[in-house]
Every structure is written in C-alpha cells, then in structure tokens.
Amino acid sequence: MSMPETAQAAATASASGTVEAVDAAAKTITIAHGPVEALKWPAMTMTFKAPDVDLASVKQGDQVEFEFTSSGMDGTITKITHK
Known part of the structure; x- marks a missing residue:
C-alpha cells in the first residue's frame, strides 16, 4: 500500500513571479508565479508562508x-530576491 501524498517529505523548489499581496502581520506573501517544473505545478497564484523572510x-x-519548501499545496518561502 502506498503512502498518502500528505505523508511525503517536503520538497524544495524555486520559481519566479509577480507579488500580488504582502501581509506582514500574518507573515504571508501572495505571488502569481510561473510553472514549477520540480513539482510539476502549472502557473498559478498562491499564498506562501514567509516566517523567516x-x-x-x-x-x-x-x-x-524565490525558493520555497512545499508539502502538498502548502508552501513556505525560504529566500526571495528582486529580479
């Protein structure tokens, strides 16, 4: 029997995109990003946690x-730089 997807280890990936919103109080950033080949994600807009950025x-x-870790569809940005 295979492990459920949520039990898999977090993956690390990188992407580029446009900042749509920043919530400093919640420590989140919403980015419209291009495809993420490493995770087989299409281009999309999503909100990432950013507690250490x-x-x-x-x-x-x-x-x-930006670089981020992903567990399922939950992403946490570990590094972000301007293009």
Whole structure:
C-alpha cells in the first residue's frame, strides 16, 4: 500500500513571479508565479508562508525570484530576491 501524498517529505523548489499581496502581520506573501517544473505545478497564484523572510523589502507589483519548501499545496518561502 502506498503512502498518502500528505505523508511525503517536503520538497524544495524555486520559481519566479509577480507579488500580488504582502501581509506582514500574518507573515504571508501572495505571488502569481510561473510553472514549477520540480513539482510539476502549472502557473498559478498562491499564498506562501514567509516566517523567516524580510517582507518589508517586497511590495505589490515587484518581480521576484524565490525558493520555497512545499508539502502538498502548502508552501513556505525560504529566500526571495528582486529580479
């Protein structure tokens, strides 16, 4: 019997996209990103957790490149830089 998808280890990936929203209080950032080949994700807009990233350096409309860990459809940004 195979393990359910939620039991798999978190994967690390990178992507680029446009910042749609930043919520510094909740420590989240919403990004419209391109496809993520490593995870076989299509282009989409999603909200990532960003507890250890300086969100003051990014704002809506910024073009960014970022690295994140993913567990299912939950993503946590570990690094973000401007394009």
